[in-house]
Amino acid sequence: MYKLNKKNKDNFYLLESIDKKHIWHPFTQMKEWIANKQIIIDHGQGNYLIDTEGKSYLDGVSSLWVNIHGHNHPYINNAIKKQLSKISHATFLGLSNVPAIKLTELLIKIVPQNLTRIFYSDNGSTSVEIGLKIAYQYWQQHPQSLHHSKKKFISFTTAYHGDTIGSVSVGGIDLFHRIYKPMLFETLKAPYPYPLKENLSQEESELKAIKELEKCLKANHKTVAGIIIEPLMQGASGMINTSTQFLQKVKALSVEYNVLLIVDEVATGFGRTGSMFAVEKADIQPDILCIAKGLTGGYLPLAATITTEAIFNNFLGDYLDYSTFFHGHSYTANPLACAAAIANLELFEKNNTIEKLQEKIYRLITDLKEIEKLPHVAEVRQEGFMVGIELYEDKKNNKPYAPEKRIGFLVAQEAIKRGVFLRPLGDVIILMPPLSINPKELKLLLETCKKCIIHITQK
Numbered sequence: 367m368y369k370l371n372k373k374n375k376d377n378f379y380l381l382e383s384i385d386k387k388h389i390w391h392p393f394t395q396m397k398e399w400i401a402n403k404q405i406i407i408d409h410g411q412g413n414y415l416i417d418t419e420g421k422s423y424l425d426g427v428s429s430l431w432v433n434i435h436g437h438n439h440p441y442i443n444n445a446i447k448k449q450l451s452k453i454s455h456a457t458f459l460g461l462s463n464v465p466a467i468k469l470t471e472l473l474i475k476i477v478p479q480n481l482t483r484i485f486y487s488d489n490g491s492t493s494v495e496i497g498l499k500i501a502y503q504y505w506q507q508h509p510q511s512l513h514h515s516k517k518k519f520i521s522f523t524t525a526y527h528g529d530t531i532g533s534v535s536v537g538g539i540d541l542f543h544r545i546y547k548p549m550l551f552e553t554l555k556a557p558y559p560y561p562l563k564e565n566l567s568q569e570e571s572e573l574k575a576i577k578e579l580e581k582c583l584k585a586n587h588k589t590v591a592g593i594i595i596e597p598l599m600q601g602a603s604g605m606i607n608t609s610t611q612f613l614q615k616v617k618a619l620s621v622e623y624n625v626l627l628i629v630d631e632v633a634t635g636f637g638r639t640g641s642m643f644a645v646e647k648a649d650i651q652p653d654i655l656c657i658a659k660g661l662t663g664g665y666l667p668l669a670a671t672i673t674t675e676a677i678f679n680n681f682l683g684d685y686l687d688y689s690t691f692f693h694g695h696s697y698t699a700n701p702l703a704c705a706a707a708i709a710n711l712e713l714f715e716k717n718n719t720i721e722k723l724q725e726k727i728y729r730l731i732t733d734l735k736e737i738e739k740l741p742h743v744a745e746v747r748q749e750g751f752m753v754g755i756e757l758y759e760d761k762k763n764n765k766p767y768a769p770e771k772r773i774g775f776l777v778a779q780e781a782i783k784r785g786v787f788l789r790p791l792g793d794v795i796i797l798m799p800p801l802s803i804n805p806k807e808l809k810l811l812l813e814t815c816k817k818c819i820i821h822i823t824q825k
């Protein structure tokens with residue numbers, strides 16, 4: 367009926383009409399989607415996305431925070447093709463596979479030394495679900511029965527850990543999560559530092575949050591299984607950062623009160639903060655580490671939940687002890703995805719990706735200083751290659767824009783018009799380019815972002 371890749375208008379309209387008639391897009395008001403012209407991506411090249419009409423867009427958000435080395439990279443493509451000619455999928459229940467084992471060897475070398483056991487799944491949300499279930503079951507099977515009451519989780523306000531019900535339970539983004547409240551399990555909430563909203567300095571805000579967390583642990587530690595945190599940078603809440611000291615204090619409290627620390631590096635992992643993992647910057651060791659997004663370089667869905675040998679050992683027993691971790695997915699440790707992940711990690715090494723990133727981060731910081739001066743930019747928050755630019759109606763009087771103004775959305779629309787793909791979070795403009803972005807493209811990204819903010823906020 368129709369041919370993909372044919373650059374002609376009829377083809378576009380046909381594709382668009384099928385999309386609008388039958389597809390339900392994520393995090394999208396479909397009424398609005400259906401009413402407007404949409405972009406349909408045909409292919410990618412380097413740090414650009416190219417649509418069915420041949421228009422290209424600099425990928426300013428790494429295709430929702432996943433892409434690392436650019437699109438259509440021959441090295442990752444070849445690794446997938448090579449694996450494709452062997453086998454695309456074999457179950458991990460009762461079998462192992464070569465790419466999964468090779469990937470494991472590489473991952474164990476780069477994660478904190480105390481983490482030795484990898485449980486694979488397919489996306490960030492499942493990696494968190496698995497982390498929560500492992501932590502819960504760990505205490506249930508603890509040889510000391512007094513620990514069996516450790517069943518609850520402490521999570522932070524404004525946290526985002528994914529969209530499945532367990533990960534929503536430990537989430538704290540009211541807009542996304544409130545409707546599901548009756549479906550969720552109970553958690554204890556610790557306030558996450560958000561100095562802009564609290565009108566406090568970073569230090570004061572963090573001190574206050576730590577005090578609250580300590581109070582919560584003191585009162586509840588006997589019933590708490592673990593604390594879950596996005597390290598250094600909360601992502602989906604609009605890039606809200608903390609100091610490394612804050613993370614270190616959370617770690618220290620988890621040790622003092624004997625609760626597990628689950629660190630969700632789904633967004634921060636694989637170089638985004640300027641180190642391979644955010645926990646490296648704070649020099650802390652989590653009990654459970656969740657990774658996904660950048661694991662395959664942004665090519666295929668794959669996630670991992672990585673734990674210590676001590677946690678793993680609590681699951682060992684005779685068959686009839688039923689201390690097995692009864693969890694798995696059809697595509698656990700998919701060989702194609704693992705092959706892509708291996709190629710991704712090899713590229714990090716071959717290209718000195720992390721080392722080369724430092725100069726780009728320096729340039730990014732310099733250019734962001736210009737954006738920070740704009741009259742409607744309330745705050746620029748940045749950690750490595752993760753940036754949130756929060757826009758306010760009135761900076762002096764601490765007044766955000768009314769949501770119906772849709773300022774963030776308008777800025778992103780303007781950027782897209784000018785050939786840069788952005789996806790904001792409310793009125794926070796997000797910049798999270800692929801680590802492979804070159805200085806010229808980075809300049810273009812920041813200049814376009816600045817021009818669009820000026821265009822929309824100062825008209």
Ligand SMILES: *Cc1c(COP(=O)(O)O)cnc(C)c1O
Pocket residue numbers: 488489490491492494526527528529596601602630631632633634658659
């Ligand atoms: C994106 C994200 C998730 C969820 O990952 P999905 O692959 O979208 O399910 C979980 N935690 C954090 C911190 C994330 O940024």
